Every structure is written in C-alpha cells, then in structure tokens.
Amino acid sequence: MAKADKLPxxxxxxxxxxxxxxxxxxxxxxxxxxxxxxVKPYGWAxxxxxxxxxxxxxxxxxxxxAGFPMFIPMEFLRREAxxxxxxxxxxxxxxxxGGKELEEPVVVRPTSETLIGHAYSNWIQSYRDLPVLxxxxxxxxxxxxxxxxxxxxxxxxxxxxxxxxxxxxxAQERTMMMLDAYTDFAVNEAAVPVIPGEKSExxxxxxxxxxxxxxxxxxxxxxxxSGTSHNLGQNFSKAFDITxxxxxxxxxxxxxxxxxxxxxxIGAIIMTHGDDKGLKLPPRLxxxxxxxxxxxxxxxxxxxxxxxxxRIENELKTAGVRVKxxxxxxxxxxxxxxxxxxxxxxxxxxxxxxxxxxxxxxLARRDxxxxxxxxxxxxxxxxxxxxxxxxxxxxxxxxxxTAFRDANTEDVDNYNDFRRATAKGFARxxxxxxxxxxxxxxxxxxxxxxxIPMEQPTGTGTCFFTGKSADKVAIFARSx
RNA sequence: CAGGAUGUGGUGCAGUGGCUAGCACACUGUCUUCGGACGGCAGAGGUCGGAGGUUCGAAUCCUCCCAUCCUGACCA
Numbered sequence: 400m401a402k403a404d405k406l407p408x409x410x411x412x413x414x415x416x417x418x419x420x421x422x423x424x425x426x427x428x429x430x431x432x433x434x435x436x437x438v439k440p441y442g443w444a445x446x447x448x449x450x451x452x453x454x455x456x457x458x459x460x461x462x463x464x465a466g467f468p469m470f471i472p473m474e475f476l477r478r479e480a481x482x483x484x485x486x487x488x489x490x491x492x493x494x495x496x497g498g499k500e501l502e503e504p505v506v507v508r509p510t511s512e513t514l515i516g517h518a519y520s521n522w523i524q525s526y527r528d529l530p531v532l533x534x535x536x537x538x539x540x541x542x543x544x545x546x547x548x549x550x551x552x553x554x555x556x557x558x559x560x561x562x563x564x565x566x567x568x569x570a571q572e573r574t575m576m577m578l579d580a581y582t583d584f585a586v587n588e589a590a591v592p593v594i595p596g597e598k599s600e601x602x603x604x605x606x607x608x609x610x611x612x613x614x615x616x617x618x619x620x621x622x623x624x625s626g627t628s629h630n631l632g633q634n635f636s637k638a639f640d641i642t643x644x645x646x647x648x649x650x651x652x653x654x655x656x657x658x659x660x661x662x663x664x665i666g667a668i669i670m671t672h673g674d675d676k677g678l679k680l681p682p683r684l685x686x687x688x689x690x691x692x693x694x695x696x697x698x699x700x701x702x703x704x705x706x707x708x709x710r711i712e713n714e715l716k717t718a719g720v721r722v723k724x725x726x727x728x729x730x731x732x733x734x735x736x737x738x739x740x741x742x743x744x745x746x747x748x749x750x751x752x753x754x755x756x757x758x759x760x761x762l763a764r765r766d767x768x769x770x771x772x773x774x775x776x777x778x779x780x781x782x783x784x785x786x787x788x789x790x791x792x793x794x795x796x797x798x799x800x801t802a803f804r805d806a807n808t809e810d811v812d813n814y815n816d817f818r819r820a821t822a823k824g825f826a827r828x829x830x831x832x833x834x835x836x837x838x839x840x841x842x843x844x845x846x847x848x849x850x851i852p853m854e855q856p857t858g859t860g861t862c863f864f865t866g867k868s869a870d871k872v873a874i875f876a877r878s879x
Numbered sequence: 880c881a882g883g884a885u886g887u888g889g890u891g892c893a894g895u896g897g898c899u900a901g902c903a904c905a906c907u908g909u910c911u912u913c914g915g916a917c918g919g920c921a922g923a924g925g926u927c928g929g930a931g932g933u934u935c936g937a938a939u940c941c942u943c944c945c946a947u948c949c950u951g952a953c954c955a
Contacts, residue, residue: 414949433947489954510955544880544953551954604955612955627955659955694914733915740915751914761914770915 406741408675413619417670421548424678424742426665434546434553438662441742444686446556446662450536452588452684453558453660456580462532462560467514469537470505475513478638482512485605489541491553507540512606512631512657515561516639523653526565526645530573534560549666550623550879557661563641563653567632570654571609574630577658578611581626589664590681590797591615591671592804593625594874596850601834607657608632614849614874616804617670620824622849622876625667628658666879671800676768678743681796682789688721689785690744692735694751703755711748711760711781718782720789740765745792746785754778766792766799808874812863817875821846825876829860831869840864846875 406423407415421427426442429435438446454464470493476483491507494500508514519531538556546552560577564570578595585593593613603610607629615625635641636652644650672679682688693708695701708724715722723744725735732749739747749761760781763773776784807824811817820826821844830848832840841847851873862869 418948429947485955541954545951598955602955607955610955624955629955661955692914696912728913731913731915731917733913733917735913736915738916749914753914773915 406675406677409618409673413670416673416675417666418548420669420673420677420741426669426678427548429548432553434543436548436552436554438556441686442665445665445668445680445684448684448686449584449589449660449664450558452584453580454534454536456584457534457558457560457577460532460576460580462534462562465533465535467508467511467518467535467537469508471508471511471514473504473506475517476506478513478516479606479634481634482606482638486510486541489543491540491542508537509539509541510657510659511535511537511539511559511561512635513639515657516635516641516655519561519563519636519641519653519655520639523563523641523643526643529563529565529643529653530569531563532560532573533562534558547666547879549669550663555662557659557663559657559659562656563636564655565643565645565651565653567654570632570656571630574609574611574628574656574658577656578613578626578628581613581628581658581660584660585613585615585625585664585667586797588681588683589668589671590683590793590800591625591667592797592801594850594852595854596852596874598627598850599834599837599848599873601837602848604629604657606631606634608634612850614876615667615671616807616825616876617667617879618673618803619670620807620876622825622874622878623663623667623670624849624878625664626658626660629656631655631657672796673743674768676737677741679765679796680743680745682745682793685743685745686721687723687739687742687744688789689715689723689746689748690735690739691722691724691748691750692732692739693724693726694732694749696752700752704750704752707750707755711750714782715785718786720782720785736763740768746788748781748785749773762788764788764792766795812861814864817846817863818844821875821877825849825874827872827874828863829869830864830871830873831862831867832864836864840875845877847878849874849876849878 406419409416425439427439428437430437486509490509492504494504536558538554540554542553543551562573582593582595585591593615595613598610598612609630611628612624613626614622617623633652633654635655641653642650643653669678691708691711693704695704712722712724743765745765747763754760758778759775760778761773762776808827809820810827811820817826837848851871855871859868859870
C-alpha cells in the first residue's frame with residue numbers, strides 16, 4: 400500500500416490525473432508489452448460487477464452465452480470487404496505455431512463477426528432455428544498505435560453479442576433493444592448519463608449498415624464512446640452464406656446484429672465521476688460499498704472497538720452491503736480516510752472510543768469529499784442508514800454527472816460558437832453536411848460527430864456549417 | 880509512424896568527468912499510538928535501460944540499440 404503521492408489536479412492535467420489515479424487506486428497496472436494492461440483485483444471486481452449487471456439484462460431478452468475461438472483464419476476476414484479494410488491495419492497475425500512457420504497464418508480475433516458468420520451458416524437451416532441470440536465474454540486484440548490504460552489497449556475485455564434474424568425489422572428491433580440495455584445499464588448502474596444515438600457514416604463499424612452508440616462526457620469535456628450496437632444487415636450473412644428455408648420453401652439471407660461493451664467502460668466510470676481526491680465509484684457497481692475504519696489508542700480500546708466493528712460488519716452483510724473492515728494496524732485513521740477516498744469507496748464508517756460512549760458512529764459519503772461529507776449518526780439502525788445513504792449517493796452521482804454534462808453542452812448555430820463549444824464540451828447543432836464537411840470540421844477543430852441522438856427536436860433547422868435546411872441535430876465533440 | 884520527454888534500490892526523484900552513488904516514501908524488526916496522509920531507533924535493498932567507444936578514471940562525454948510515457952497522425 401504505497402503512501403499516496405499527491406494526485407495531479409484534474410483541471411491542470413486531466414491525463415496525468417487519470418494515469419495516476421488508475422495506478423494508485425490499484426485498478427490496473429501496465430503489462431510487460433507496450434500497450435497492454437494488467438487488471439488488478441480491485442479493477443477486476445468492478446469489471447465483474449459490470450459483467451453481472453449486463454449479463455442479467457442480456458439473459459432477460461433471451462440471450463445465451465457461449466465461447467468462441469481466439470484464432471481466425473485470415474481468409475475469413477477477407478470475405479467482408481469493408482470489414483477487412485477496417486481492421487487490417489490493427490491485426491495481430493500468428494505466423495508460427497508448434498515451432499514451424501504456418502502455411503496459412505491465423506489472426507487473433509479483433510472481434511468475432513466472421514467466426515460467428517461461419518458457425519451460423521452451419522447452424523441455421525430453417526426459419527424454426529431463428530432467431531439465434533448469443534453473447535461472448537472474451538478478450539480481443541487490436542494492435543493500436545497509441546494506447547491508454549482501459550481506454551485503448553492492445554488487448555481488452557468485453558462482451559460481444561451476435562444475433563441472427565429472419566427479418567430486417569426484427570434485426571433493427573434487436574439492435575435498438577441492446578442499445579436500450581446499454582443505456583439503462585450506464586444510467587442506472589454506473590450513474591453515467593449517456594446520449595444514445597446513431598453514428599454517422601464515417602464513424603460506422605466496418606461492415607455494419609447502421610451503428611448505434613451511447614456517448615458519455617468525461618470530466619474534461621471530451622466524449623467517450625461507451626458501448627455500440629450494430630445492425631449488420633445482410634453483409635455478413637452474404638459473406639458467410641447464412642441462409643434458411645422459410646415457410647414458402649425459399650432460401651433468404653439472415654439479418655444479423657452485433658453489440659459490444661468493453662472494459663473501456665471502467666475508464667468511463669473513472670473519468671465521469673472522479674475528482675481531485677481520486678476515484679468515485681457508483682454504489683451499485685462499487686466492489687466495496689462501505690469501509691469500516693476502526694479508531695483506537697491502546698489494546699483495551701482496540702478490543703472494545705473491534706468487537707463493535709464485527710457486529711456492524713455482520714449487520715451490513717446481512718443487509719446485503721458489500722463491506723470491508725480496514726484492520727491494518729500500521730496505518731493511521733487519517734491515512735485510511737484518504738486512501739479509501741482515493742479508491743472511490745462510496746461510503747465509510749468510522750468508529751472509535753468516543754462513539755462507543757455516545758452510541759454513535761461517523762458516517763461519510765464519498766461524493767461529498769473531506770469532512771463535509773461526514774456526520775455522526777446514532778448506532779441504532781445503522782445498516783438501514785447505510786443502505787439509504789448508498790441510494791442517496793447513487794442518485795446524487797447521476798445528478799451531478801448529468802448537471803456537468805448539461806452545463807458543458809451547448810446549442811450553437813455558427814462555426815465560431817461551435818469552436819468555442821467543442822473546445823470545452825459538446826456542441827449540439829442542426830446538421831445537413833456531407834462526409835467531406837465532417838472531415839473538414841474534424842481537421843479544423845478535432846471535433847467529430849459523436850452521434851445523431853435518438854431524441855430529436857421536432858421540426859427542422861438550418862445546418863450550422865452548410866446553411867442548408869436540416870431535419871436532424873447532431874452532437875459534436877472531441878473524443879477519446 | 881513522426882516529434883518531444885524519460886530510463887539511477889519496490890515507487891518517486893537528486894546526482895553534468897574524481898573517494899564507499901544519495902534523498903524521500905514504501906519495506907523488515909522494535910518502541911510509541913492512531914478522530915483527516917503520527918513519531919523515534921535499528922535494518923535490508925542499486926551490475927545507474929543495453930552494447931560499444933573516449934579517458935588514468937564514466938551514472939555523467941560520444942555512437943548505436945532497446946523500452947516506456949506524452950503530443951500528433953491513425954483507429955469501433
């Protein structure tokens with residue numbers, strides 16, 4: 400447990416703040432190969448809670464989990480022209496195996512659409528076999544040039560869902576259903592307000608007809624694509640011959656979807672909620688929801704305090720609270736307060752000799768840092784108070800993140816205001832531009848279309864860039 | 880892949896040609912206690928990123944290489 404060095408301030412160097420907090424909060428470490436990460440137990444526990452929250456949502460819609468290979472024949476990727484074009488530069492290719500050069504190199508999966516296409520082609524014969532609804536929890540490899548822990552690493556963890564349907568309508572319905580699941584997860588579990596919307600053609604997934612996204616605003620005003628859901632149309636079913644016999648004894652192609660959310664979301668949580676004291680984890684996902692710090696001066700006090708701590712720990716566990724007792728005896732309470740605030744534990748109980756006398760404890764909330772977030776409460780009914788406080792913190796964190804996002808989102812109608820708005824946050828604009836216009840804006844301002852939000856104003860407006868009549872608004876921002 | 884920065888105990892750093900390479904934190908033992916990053920004493924831990932060169936002498940100067948981070952380009 401390294402004594403925490405002072406964290407860089409967010410508003411001075413957000414990037415340094417992020418790198419430092421990830422390492423000091425024990426979320427992750429760098430791997431031995433450039434651009435790889437080691438997820439430490441505390442970070443992995445958060446990921447497990449994310450997995451559980453998503454997995455139950457998937458299964459509620461009839462999705463089953465499966466495991467697919469890590470290796471893909473190179474030839475598979477070539478079958479879908481846009482797909483291979485999109486991924487070719489970042490493929491890790493295995494050229495040797497068993498001590499010999501392989502006749503045909505194999506690719507380490509950057510995503511599994513092609514493997515799924517191959518399997519579905521074999522599995523699906525009849526309309527009675529549809530829909531197929533699978534999800535994979537795995538890791539994938541993309542040889543990125545520029546990496547950042549959790550946000551973009553050579554290997555990352557995620558889930559990828561893959562479904563096949565008999566109709567275009569059903570595929571689109573599934574695409575939106577999963578986007579909704581991501582939105583619900585982000586907002587209600589992670590307290591990360593996201594904007595669900597559709598990607599522009601330039602930002603679309605390689606091989607998709609339509610790509611949908613949830614976009615979140617990080618603490619520095621930049622956008623982070625936090626989950627995606629793709630309607631793949633018939634692109635992969637044509638490339639892999641995924642067909643079925645319908646009721647009329649005809650053999651149409653399937654309509655497929657894929658959707659993914661990755662360990663990048665851990666980065667989203669860190670950068671949405673974190674402050675100058677460190678991490679701030681949403682109670683519903685936090686590996687530790689409340690930490691108990693005992694305070695004592697001598698052995699007699701320690702005995703009495705630890706007995707009380709044990710009782711509180713039991714009460715909280717019974718109430719379903721994920722609780723940890725910090726019984727490290729070589730560290731001062733003051734150190735521990737800071738340490739657990741840095742790690743983002745949403746609530747903290749402090750109990751010492753004075754509390755034993757007063758039949759009280761100190762109860763602190765992480766979303767209000769320092770002493771301000773601390774109050775002394777009666778010992779009776781403590782578990783209920785902690786549960787209620789956790790709910791409060793969850794609600795308050797979502798409210799704070801939403802307020803921050805809204806305060807840094809601006810409706811603008813001209814390029815000058817657009818530049819100013821995207822320098823600090825999101826710009827919402829009427830948009831009727833072309834791909835060329837979008838590229839030019841990107842070159843000049845570094846801002847890109849994050850999404851065309853699902854929620855649109857009524858009526859039409861004037862495109863801020865081209866002056867043409869526009870029937871939709873777009874969110875532009877600089878992004879990770 | 881280009882530009883920049885950095886490589887010295889576990890971590891963060893100091894040390895720009897000269898004796899045995901220092902400091903802080905962490906670590907081990909011990910004493911002392913702990914309500915917002917306690918204190919004392921004792922201790923362990925380093926082929927100074929690698930290779931070659933210059934020199935009586937190199938962490939320090941030169942050449943090459945390697946790695947990481949940052950910025951940009953690129954990218955679900």
